[in-house]
Amino acid sequence: MAKTGSAAKSVQMEQSQGEEHAEAKGLTLERARDATGMEHALTVSEAMRLHGPALRWSFLFSLGVVMAGFDPQLVATLIAIPQFQKDFGARLADGSYVVQAKWQSAFNLGVPVGQLIGSFGAGYPLEKIGRKWTFAICCVVSCAAVALQTSSQSKPPILVAELINGVVLGAYLVIAPTYISEVTPVVFRGIGAAFINLSFIIGQLVASGILAGTQARPDRWSYGIPFACQWIFPIGALIALPFCPESPWWLVRKGRIMESEKSLKHLTHASVDKASLLANIQRTTQVEIAEAESMRFIDCLKGTDLRRTIISVMVYSIQPLAGNYLFIGYTVYFFELAGLETVESFDLAVGLLGVGFVGTCLSWPLITRFGRRPIYNFGLTILAILILMIGVLDLVPNYTTKKDIIWAQASMMVLYNFFYDLTIGPLCFVILSETSSTILRGKTIAISTAVSALINVVCAVGIPYAINPDQGNLRGKLALIFLGTTIPCLIWCFLALPETKGRTFEELDLMFQQRLPTRDFATHVTDRRRDQMGGNE
Numbered sequence: 001m002a003k004t005g006s007a008a009k010s011v012q013m014e015q016s017q018g019e020e021h022a023e024a025k026g027l028t029l030e031r032a033r034d035a036t037g038m039e040h041a042l043t044v045s046e047a048m049r050l051h052g053p054a055l056r057w058s059f060l061f062s063l064g065v066v067m068a069g070f071d072p073q074l075v076a077t078l079i080a081i082p083q084f085q086k087d088f089g090a091r092l093a094d095g096s097y098v099v100q101a102k103w104q105s106a107f108n109l110g111v112p113v114g115q116l117i118g119s120f121g122a123g124y125p126l127e128k129i130g131r132k133w134t135f136a137i138c139c140v141v142s143c144a145a146v147a148l149q150t151s152s153q154s155k156p157p158i159l160v161a162e163l164i165n166g167v168v169l170g171a172y173l174v175i176a177p178t179y180i181s182e183v184t185p186v187v188f189r190g191i192g193a194a195f196i197n198l199s200f201i202i203g204q205l206v207a208s209g210i211l212a213g214t215q216a217r218p219d220r221w222s223y224g225i226p227f228a229c230q231w232i233f234p235i236g237a238l239i240a241l242p243f244c245p246e247s248p249w250w251l252v253r254k255g256r257i258m259e260s261e262k263s264l265k266h267l268t269h270a271s272v273d274k275a276s277l278l279a280n281i282q283r284t285t286q287v288e289i290a291e292a293e294s295m296r297f298i299d300c301l302k303g304t305d306l307r308r309t310i311i312s313v314m315v316y317s318i319q320p321l322a323g324n325y326l327f328i329g330y331t332v333y334f335f336e337l338a339g340l341e342t343v344e345s346f347d348l349a350v351g352l353l354g355v356g357f358v359g360t361c362l363s364w365p366l367i368t369r370f371g372r373r374p375i376y377n378f379g380l381t382i383l384a385i386l387i388l389m390i391g392v393l394d395l396v397p398n399y400t401t402k403k404d405i406i407w408a409q410a411s412m413m414v415l416y417n418f419f420y421d422l423t424i425g426p427l428c429f430v431i432l433s434e435t436s437s438t439i440l441r442g443k444t445i446a447i448s449t450a451v452s453a454l455i456n457v458v459c460a461v462g463i464p465y466a467i468n469p470d471q472g473n474l475r476g477k478l479a480l481i482f483l484g485t486t487i488p489c490l491i492w493c494f495l496a497l498p499e500t501k502g503r504t505f506e507e508l509d510l511m512f513q514q515r516l517p518t519r520d521f522a523t524h525v526t527d528r529r530r531d532q533m534g535g536n537e
Contacts, residue, residue: 047188054183054267057244058192061135061179062199063237064172067142067230069203071165072111074226076329077208079104080336080345081215083222088155101464101471106159108329108460112453114166115173119449120297122171126442127295131179131247138168138175139234139241146234149227153220170453174445181433181441182249183267186504190367193433194426198360201421204328205353211332212346249438252281284438284506297443304512309444311435311497315376315428316448317455318489322383322424323482325459327390327416328356330467334413337467337475339406348410352417359421366422371501371522372431373493379423380490386416387483394476409476434500437509498522 048055078084078099085097092098099107125134145165152158176196184192210226217225245267251260260281264274300309326334331352335345366375393409396402436444465471466478498521500508516524 047185050269050272051183051185051188051267052269053245054185055188055192057267058180058184058195060237060240060244061131061176062195063233064135064138064169065176065196065199066203066206067233068169068172069200070207070230070233071162071169071203072108072329073204073207074211074230075107075111075162077211077332077349078107078223080332080342081211081223082342083215083218083220087220098468101468103155104464104468105461106155107162108464109457110159110162111166111169112456112460114163114168115170115453116450116457118167118170118172119174119446119453121167122174123297123443123446126175126178127250127253130250131175131182132241132244134171135175135179136238136241138171139237141168142234143231146227146230149230150224170449173449174442177429177433177445178442179247182247182438183245186502187368190372190430190501191364193430194360194363194367196429197363197421197426198357200425201353201356201360205350205357208332208346208350208353212350215342215346248278249281249285252278252285253439257282280504280506284504284509287506287509295439295443297447300440300444300447304515305437305440305444307515308435308437308512309447312432312444312448313451314489314492315424315431315497316452318380318424318486318493319428320452320455320459321482321485321489322380322420323387323416323479323486324420324425325456326463326467326478326482327387327413328352328420330463331413334467334475335410337469339403340410348414352414355414356417356421356425359418360426363422363426367427367430367501371499372427372434373497373499373522375423376427376431376497377490377493379419379427380486380493382419383416383424384483384486384490386412386419387479387486390416390476391479391483394474394479399475431497431500434503434508435498435512437512438505 079089082097085099088103089097089099122134122138125137142165145161145168148157148161148164152161176199177193180192180196206229207226210229211223214222214225216222245263246259248260248263248267251257251263257278261274261278264272264277268274268277299305331349332345335348336342340348363375390409390412393399393405393412396405399405432445432448433441463478466474466481496518498516498518500521503511511521511524
């Protein structure tokens with residue numbers, strides 16, 4: 001009788017625990033649905049008010065991207081500074097100086113080669129020690145690299161410094177979109193990710209402005225001051241980082257639920273329902289863990305994650321394939337080769353980047369209203385037309401003696417920069433952060449950054465030999481080569497780029513798992529599917 005009573009009591013306790021577990025799961029699912037509903041109902045102004053702290057901390061992580069825009073712009077423009085040409089270049093027959101193509105390639109290779117290492121290397125610490133500490137370590141390395149750049153008085157140390165800095169710049173390009181996409185609400189995710197592109201432009205613009213102010217100096221500080229100015233960004237970030245909350249998504253995956261809830265308190269207004277947000281993070285993480293076998297790089301190429309990885313890689317790779325390395329990175333040198341004076345070239349480059357800044361700001365309302373796919377496809381179409389026009393203008397006979405043709409070509413490059421930063425520039429980071437799954441986001445972005453960096457390596461090697469007057473001397477005709485790479489990308493976009501506007505991470509997970517055709521992403525309704533999953537619980 002005692003055994004029978006004990007067994008009955010044990011069964012009763014198991015049933016009670018099972019009911020409590022089921023009730024807890026149901027409550028979590030209900031709260032997750034509440035959080036999804038709240039996110040969909042948020043307007044941009046409400047998101048800025050209720051999630052203001054998250055937006056401010058996102059700007060902090062964007063400082064890494066500012067550095068990623070500053071350094072390559074600086075290095076690509078150094079070759080146009082008269083004192084740098086004299087200190088590190090070779091004397092031509094006419095008495096002028098030019099940095100040899102092999103050293104141009106070497107300097108420009110530093111960042112993309114480093115990015116290949118940094119983008120893959122960032123994935124491990126991002127998951128092991130978190131977004132915050134990974135960013136802090138990169139900032140410390142940046143400070144050391146800038147010290148080496150500033151003190152270098154020969155070509156090899158500059159190259160070594162660029163390689164070291166390139167590693168952390170590649171990591172920044174993984175860290176920033178990962179953190180920003182995880183702390184911002186759906187309605188602001190597009191704008192927040194687009195701010196990454198604006199951060200690029202801010203870095204490029206600041207670098208060009210400083211170079212325009214120092215390029216006429218007759219000493220080594222004409223390029224030493226711009227190098228030293230880079231210290232502002234990592235030091236500023238290191239001062240603020242101790243007060244920055246960690247990503248709640250990363251904390252949930254590590255089982256640190258209480259810390260995740262505390263992080264949400266620091267990322268949102270007091271009136272926001274943190275319990276529902278936390279439940280949504282937990283629910284989405286559970287769905288992804290159930291779908292994923294593990295969290296290795298190879299898993300980005302398996303199952304439905306392969307499609308997500310291809311989309312992420314393509315939108316990032318299209319940037320260099322559509323010529324941004326030439327039309328933005330080589331702006332000053334390009335204008336000098338076209339026949340403009342050095343001062344005119346620097347001033348025009350600053351103006352070009354200023355136009356890009358305006359274009360990125362204008363992209364924010366467009367992204368919110370019209371979505372990702374139509375803007376991206378429209379922008380790439382316009383860029384293809386402008387690339388064609390730049391190349392054709394260079395075919396005009398006696399091109400270098402016709403100032404009006406040169407200025408027309410320069411105007412096309414300004415327009416290119418405007419439409420680039422209005423469309424595919426900012427949208428790259430929006431799509432990148434939305435199409436990758438949260439559990440593999442760091443690794444997906446790492447792969448995308450690495451492939452883009454590899455294409456930039458090809459550009460860094462090939463462009464100096466193609467454009468230099470002592471080598472290929474192609475000038476603007478080089479645009480026609482980029483036209484040949486842009487057209488296939490445009491065709492792929494029309495066939496395979498889905499619309500992700502206004503979707504939560506859970507919704508996107510379900511849509512990719514259902515293998516929806518590209519054309520159905522914009523109109524598909526996931527409520528029924530979510531209700532069905534809730535009924536199966």
